[in-house]
Amino acid sequence: MPEKNALRRKGAKPVTTTETLDVQPTPLALLLLGREADAKSERGVECPGELPAPSDPDLVERARAARARLGERVFVLGHHYQRDEVIEFADVTGDSFKLARDAAARPQAEYIVFCGVHFMAESADILTTADQQVILPDLAAGCSMADMATAEQVAECWDVLTEAGIADVTVPVSYMNSSADIKAFTGRHGGTICTSSNAKRALEWAFSQGQKVLFLPDQHLGRNTAVREMGFSLDDCIVYNPHKPGGGVTAEQLRAAKMILWRGHCSVHGRFSLDSVEDVRSRIPGVNVLVHPECKHEVVSAADYVGSTELIIKTLDAAPAGSAWAIGTELNLVRRLAKAHPDKQIVFLDRTVCFCSTMNRIDLPHLVWALESLADGTVVNRIQVDKETEHYAKAALEQMLALP
Ligand code: SF4
Numbered sequence: 001m002p003e004k005n006a007l008r009r010k011g012a013k014p015v016t017t018t019e020t021l022d023v024q025p026t027p028l029a030l031l032l033l034g035r036e037a038d039a040k041s042e043r044g045v046e047c048p049g050e051l052p053a054p055s056d057p058d059l060v061e062r063a064r065a066a067r068a069r070l071g072e073r074v075f076v077l078g079h080h081y082q083r084d085e086v087i088e089f090a091d092v093t094g095d096s097f098k099l100a101r102d103a104a105a106r107p108q109a110e111y112i113v114f115c116g117v118h119f120m121a122e123s124a125d126i127l128t129t130a131d132q133q134v135i136l137p138d139l140a141a142g143c144s145m146a147d148m149a150t151a152e153q154v155a156e157c158w159d160v161l162t163e164a165g166i167a168d169v170t171v172p173v174s175y176m177n178s179s180a181d182i183k184a185f186t187g188r189h190g191g192t193i194c195t196s197s198n199a200k201r202a203l204e205w206a207f208s209q210g211q212k213v214l215f216l217p218d219q220h221l222g223r224n225t226a227v228r229e230m231g232f233s234l235d236d237c238i239v240y241n242p243h244k245p246g247g248g249v250t251a252e253q254l255r256a257a258k259m260i261l262w263r264g265h266c267s268v269h270g271r272f273s274l275d276s277v278e279d280v281r282s283r284i285p286g287v288n289v290l291v292h293p294e295c296k297h298e299v300v301s302a303a304d305y306v307g308s309t310e311l312i313i314k315t316l317d318a319a320p321a322g323s324a325w326a327i328g329t330e331l332n333l334v335r336r337l338a339k340a341h342p343d344k345q346i347v348f349l350d351r352t353v354c355f356c357s358t359m360n361r362i363d364l365p366h367l368v369w370a371l372e373s374l375a376d377g378t379v380v381n382r383i384q385v386d387k388e389t390e391h392y393a394k395a396a397l398e399q400m401l402a403l404p
Contacts, residue, residue: 050369051365051366051369052365052368052369053365054363054364054365056365059364059365059368060088060364062368062372063089063364063367063368063371066368066371066372066374066375067089067371069375070111070371070374070375072108072109073109073110073111073374074109074110074111074112074113074371074374075091075092075102075103075106075109075111075112075113076089076090076091076113076115076367077090077091077092077093077094077099077102077103077112077113077114077115077116077124078090078092078093078099078115078116079093079094079095079096079099079115079116079117079120079359080093080094080095080309080313080330080332080333081268081330081332081333081355081356081359082115082116082332082359082360082362083332083360083362083363083364084332084335084336085363085364086115086362086363086364086367087115087336089115089367090115094310095195095196095308095309095310096116096119096120096123096176096177096195097123097176097195098310099114099116099120099124100120100123100124100126100127100128101127103124103127103128103132103134104124104127104128104129107128107129107131107132109132110131110132110133111132111133111135111374111379112124112128112132112133112134112135113135113137113367113370113371113374114134114135114136114383115137115362115367116136116141116359116362117136117141117142117143117146117356117358117359118136118139118141118142118143118146118179118383119143119146119176119177119178119179119180121134121135121136121383122179122180122383122385122393123176123180123183123397124383125383125384125385125390126180126183126385126390126393126394126397127394127397133379133382133384134382134383134384135370135374135379135380135381135382135383136362136381136383137362137366137367137369137370137381138361138362138363138366138381139381140358140361141358141359141361141362142358143177143358143359144266144267144358145175145177145178145217145218145264145265145266145267145294146177146178146179146182146217147179148217148242148262148263148264148265149178149179149182149216149217149242149262149264150179150181150242151179151181151182151185153242154181154182154185154216154242154262155185156242157214157240157242157247157262158185158189158214160240160246160247160254161214161254161260163251164251164254164255165251165255166211166212166254166255169210169211169212170210170211170212170213170214170260171189171190171191171192171206171207171209171210171212171213171214172185172186172189172190172191172213172214172215172216173186173191173192173193173194173199173202173203173206173213173214173215173216173222174186174191174192174193174194174215174216174217174396175193175194175195175196175199175215175216175217175218175221175222176193176194176195177217177218177266178193178216178217180385180389180390180393181389182216182217183392183393183396183397184388184389184390184391184392184393184396185392186216186392186393186396187391187392187393187394187395187396187397187399188392188395190209191206191214191396191399192205192206192396192399192400192403193396193397193399193400194400195308195400196221196292196293196294196307196308196309197308197310197311198400198403199221199222199225199293200225200229200230201403201404202400202403203215203225203226203230204230204404205403205404207258211258212257212258212259212260213226213258213259213260214240214260214262215259215260215261215262216262216264217262217264218262218264218265218266218294219239219261219262219263219264219265220265220266220269220270220293220294220295220296220297220300221293221294222237222259222261222262223237223259223261223297224293224295224297224300224306225293226258226259227297228300228301228306232258232259234297236257236258236259237257237258237259237261238253238254238256238257238259238260238261239261239262239263240260240261240262240263241263242262242263243263265294266294267356267357268294268329268330268354268355268356269291269292269294269295269328269329270294270295270296271350271352271354272291272295272296272299272328272349272350272354273296273298273299273350274298274299274302276299276328276349276350276351277289277299277302277303277326277349278302279351280326280347280349284324284326284345284347286324287324287325287326287345287347288304288305288319288323288324288325288326289302289303289304289305289325289326289328289349290303290304290305290306290307290312290315290316290325290326290327290328291303291305291306291327291328291329291349292306292307292308292309292312292328292329293306293307293308295328299328303328309329309333312327312329312333312337313333313337316337316341316344316346317341319341319344320344321343321344322343322344322345323344323345324344324345324346324347325344325345325346325347326347326348326349327346327347327348327349328349328350330354330355330356330359331348331353331354331355332355332356332359332360334346334347334348335348
């Protein structure tokens with residue numbers, strides 16, 4: 001079970017029962033696209049060759065046939081938030097770091113087809129051998145959170161910290177959900193990567209190395225970990241806004257802060273609100289509210305349990321029959337968990353639909369297209385991190401693996 005929330009509600013317990021679009025890509029475009037994206041087309045990127053029609057009744061059979069032709073040469077990774085139609089073809093499922101490690105443990109697989117988003121495919125490329133090629137079935141599958149911190153913005157932030165006289169006592173800690181460029185920045189500056197499972201250990205290590213942390217790119221995970229789990233106050237945290245001069249804060253504020261939080265968030269988990277927690281409690285008496293730490297601080301504070309995706313899965317596996325749960329994470333996963341546990345009442349925390357729209361761009365037609373192209377000898381949508389970026393990003397990932 002995840003750590004019980006210090007503010008657990010009393011009585012919460014298991015119960016028995018364009019025309020030509022003249023637009024430029026911006027870091028915060030409404031539809032966030034991966035690298036090599038074309039902001040002028042709805043699809044975002046071209047798919048060379050024929051993309052099967054979603055209505056093709058033979059899609060499942062075509063995916064099976066292409067897989068069979070590829071045999072052991074292909075390894076398909078499915079992130080927990082993927083559609084069912086894609087998960088069906090995954091050799092393994094998991095969160096982004098687990099999947100990247102799974103790929104690294106399969107050196108015989110020539111092709112790693114990553115059904116996830118761009119930063120995940122980059123991490124897999126960093127951790128796999130030079131002979132393995134990582135494929136992202138739709139290059140438009142980016143991540144809004146990862147796209148909220150660009151290399152240029154982060155370099156500018158470091159200049160601001162340098163001018164404030166604190167860069168040499170600040171350790172960068174970057175969430176796994178960041179681009180390879182940001183991971184490399186972290187490695188270059190002696191920092192570490194973290195996941196939602198080990199964020200506390202990463203912060204403890206960082207504070208043993210320096211006096212302050214620059215936490216990228218998810219302000220909520222940084223704040224929730226520092227305040228809920230490490231005894232910092234909200235006043236110890238400051239938000240650096242890359243869209244404002246100097247981050248929108250003064251040098252004095254930066255010097256006073258312990259946690260400098262990048263102004264980034266997940267557009268899925270950021271949707272859950274205190275209202276949704278109160279609403280579900282009124283609808284389902286005795287419901288247990290279990291949320292991901294990427295949710296806002298007030299949501300996490302009002303929940304009964306907080307945990308990473310893997311912990312959410314384990315918690316529901318261990319929950320008693322008849323217990324009721326409201327889950328604050330991506331809807332595809334919550335639906336699958338509800339289906340897998342018919343003896344428990346499992347509902348989505350919010351009343352509105354909350355899929356990860358970029359993750360959902362990987363659908364069966366794109367998977368079939370990628371697998372058939374590979375089986376025909378054409379490598380499509382390869383994600384490749386350049387050597388220098390890989391070197392420093394790997395240093396930051398290795399620091400995470402070495403965390404005490
Ligand atoms: S759920 Fe959030 S953090 Fe995960 S890929 Fe989607 S936008 Fe990014």
